[in-house]
Amino acid sequence: MIREVAWRLFASEYNDANLETEGTGERPPSYIVTPLGAKVNRVFVVGVITDVENVGTDGQPMWRARVSDPTGTFHVYAGQYQPEAAATLSKLKPPVFGAIVGKSRIYSPQPGTTYTSIRPETIKAVDETVRDFWILEACRSLRKRLDAMGEAQKMDPLTKEGLVKIGVKEAIADGIVQAMNHYGRVDLSRYTAMLAEGLRYLLPEYREPTAPGEPVVEAAAPAKEEPPREPDESEAKVLEIIASLDKDGKGAPWEGILESATSKGVSKDSLEESINTLLDKGLIYEPILGRMKKI
Amino acid sequence: MQNAYTKEYRGQVQVNFGSRTAVAKEAPTALPEYKPGVGQPYAGKPTPIRVVDLREGGSNVAVTARILSVERREVEVDGAPKAVFSGVLADETGKTQFSAWKDFTLKDDEVLRIEGAYVKSWRGIPQISFDERATITRLKPDLLPPSERLNISPRMWIEDLAERGGAADVTVRGILIDLREGSGLVYRCPECRRVLRKGACRLHGEVKGEPDLRVKAVLDDGSGALTAVFDRELTEALLDKTLDICIAAAKEAMSTEIVRDELADLLVAQPIEARGNVTSDDYGLMMIVETAKLLKVDVQAEAREMLEGLEGSA
Ligand SMILES: [Zn+2]
Numbered sequence A: 001m002i003r004e005v006a007w008r009l010f011a012s013e014y015n016d017a018n019l020e021t022e023g024t025g026e027r028p029p030s031y032i033v034t035p036l037g038a039k040v041n042r043v044f045v046v047g048v049i050t051d052v053e054n055v056g057t058d059g060q061p062m063w064r065a066r067v068s069d070p071t072g073t074f075h076v077y078a079g080q081y082q083p084e085a086a087a088t089l090s091k092l093k094p095p096v097f098g099a100i101v102g103k104s105r106i107y108s109p110q111p112g113t114t115y116t117s118i119r120p121e122t123i124k125a126v127d128e129t130v131r132d133f134w135i136l137e138a139c140r141s142l143r144k145r146l147d148a149m150g151e152a153q154k155m156d157p158l159t160k161e162g163l164v165k166i167g168v169k170e171a172i173a174d175g176i177v178q179a180m181n182h183y184g185r186v187d188l189s190r191y192t193a194m195l196a197e198g199l200r201y202l203l204p205e206y207r208e209p210t211a212p213g214e215p216v217v218e219a220a221a222p223a224k225e226e227p228p229r230e231p232d233e234s235e236a237k238v239l240e241i242i243a244s245l246d247k248d249g250k251g252a253p254w255e256g257i258l259e260s261a262t263s264k265g266v267s268k269d270s271l272e273e274s275i276n277t278l279l280d281k282g283l284i285y286e287p288i289l290g291r292m293k294k295i
Numbered sequence B: 001m002q003n004a005y006t007k008e009y010r011g012q013v014q015v016n017f018g019s020r021t022a023v024a025k026e027a028p029t030a031l032p033e034y035k036p037g038v039g040q041p042y043a044g045k046p047t048p049i050r051v052v053d054l055r056e057g058g059s060n061v062a063v064t065a066r067i068l069s070v071e072r073r074e075v076e077v078d079g080a081p082k083a084v085f086s087g088v089l090a091d092e093t094g095k096t097q098f099s100a101w102k103d104f105t106l107k108d109d110e111v112l113r114i115e116g117a118y119v120k121s122w123r124g125i126p127q128i129s130f131d132e133r134a135t136i137t138r139l140k141p142d143l144l145p146p147s148e149r150l151n152i153s154p155r156m157w158i159e160d161l162a163e164r165g166g167a168a169d170v171t172v173r174g175i176l177i178d179l180r181e182g183s184g185l186v187y188r189c190p191e192c193r194r195v196l197r198k199g200a201c202r203l204h205g206e207v208k209g210e211p212d213l214r215v216k217a218v219l220d221d222g223s224g225a226l227t228a229v230f231d232r233e234l235t236e237a238l239l240d241k242t243l244d245i246c247i248a249a250a251k252e253a254m255s256t257e258i259v260r261d262e263l264a265d266l267l268v269a270q271p272i273e274a275r276g277n278v279t280s281d282d283y284g285l286m287m288i289v290e291t292a293k294l295l296k297v298d299v300q301a302e303a304r305e306m307l308e309g310l311e312g313s314a
Helices: A011-016 A083-091 A128-154 A160-165 A170-183 A188-201 A233-245 A254-263 A268-281 B158-164 B232-239 B243-253 B257-267 B299-313
Strands: A019-022 A030-033 A042-054 A062-069 A072-079 A096-110 A113-125 A291-294 B005-009 B012-016 B059-077 B080-091 B094-100 B111-122 B125-130 B135-139 B167-179 B184-188 B210-220 B225-230 B271-281 B284-294
Touching: A011 A042, A011 A062, A011 A072, A011 A188, A019 A170, A030 A096, A030 A170, A042 A083, A042 A113, A042 A128, A062 A083, A062 A096, A072 A083, A072 A096, A083 A113, A096 A128, A096 A268, A113 B167, A128 A160, A128 A170, A128 A188, A128 B299, A160 A170, A188 B299, A233 A254, A233 A268, A233 A291, A254 A268, A254 A291, B094 B167, B125 B167, B125 B271, B158 B167, B158 B225, B158 B271, B158 B284, B167 B225, B167 B257, B184 B243, B184 B257, B210 B232, B210 B243, B210 B257, B225 B232, B225 B271, B232 B243, B232 B257, B232 B284, B243 B257
Parallel strands: A072 A113, B094 B125, B225 B284
Antiparallel strands: A019 A030, A042 A062, A042 A096, A062 A072, A096 A113, B005 B012, B059 B080, B059 B111, B080 B094, B111 B125, B111 B135, B167 B210, B167 B271, B184 B210, B210 B225, B271 B284
């Protein structure tokens, strides 16, 4: 299995995303597709970590942190099964510059409402140099997508092959076509402004003097609701299946869960949705690839 | 096969079977036995290709390149000794190992057109081979830049390395986003050099391990990721500490984790430039790092340039 690349992208683009897709293969990875066509499974973000809080219980901690970049705020959740990341978070003294590598998550409590977040794999306190370099990389990445999306909007009909022919990489071309199909023709000027904002942030001639480590301007994003921790009906069914299949304590194998769920009338799609939600709620975790375990 | 169709893919003709293709079994004697590779004559004209575009499985290709080095070796083929002339050749797009299975009296620095070569991966890196089926034409030496200009390590994006399936002597810039298990102070099996887990070798069981230092890190450049392996010498340089000092520190802390933690502190989230051979297998790409340095980037200069470009085009 080829390791997923870690996308550098700004919070504002990430939080605009509400499309989730799946790759191929035995255990297809899931992706969040942004309006500019970034197909994100893993992210690498560097920003100012603020508001670290245990939103779980003492017995089942769930650490939440906000990570701000020049455009907005990422929401990071680390449960007891991201032990290293959770331990790092719990010891941080915010505000502090932090680098986070993690998996993209999207949570939809009801139709029309989606929340994006990050499930961290590693978290590390860093210095301003690392953060500034990240902003530059995020800008470069954004510009690439803006250029490609600009070309895509001129194309009629838009095809992946057409994009590849003009030099867009296949992986990006794929995301762009999916984004266009889902979001339609997005307003690129908003993202061009975001790019300029990111670049100006790096330049002293545009920058307000701030002490290092001082929290940056927070986008006036409304406080996001906590995902409810109680499982719903189909999630409860899936939880039960996972518990019953976990005979050796190493977790229930994915194939077994799928088989059992199908026989109980749960479709593959809704099974995956339930599993993602259960992961988000911190009610199950993946001890090793391809196995699920109840917490 | 009936109603199959052909397509060109990266300069190679491919036969494709679609939904309208009918497939039926023939008697095994319907065709003579197939002998792969050497000896099968090529049909048609060779396909011109740049060194950077060489892909495993390519056959009857033509390259125009300068020989950077060549040496004669004796190998055994089917039990008989055979001479092979191998070395490195390059064009303006990159360099590659080659093997010539016939004595073409190749010499350092000469510029050639090689027609009728084939591409095979060796240890996960595609390289070019040619034999008596190939035609060699000697060209004017000034057709390509001099050897010292070609003999550099080209900077490449990881997505291009993934597409290409590895490459010899390339440079990658990215961020070390994670340290893999088995980084830091490790103990190796004296028999097979495998890293021990809990004092035991996977093959040789419980053995007295020999200490070593290494880093296995995920290097991600935003286009793709590879596993970068740093040997003891490089790790000592990064830590600015010798193996002996690390062993002493681990003893005092009663854990080897202390070395790993120090490496993580030093390396994770840092931009670096690494040079080495990149191999490719089912688990992805791996770079055996030859040289590495922490990257210092003039962020402001680059941001200013990008902003000017943006305002200029608006
Ligand atoms: Zn051994």
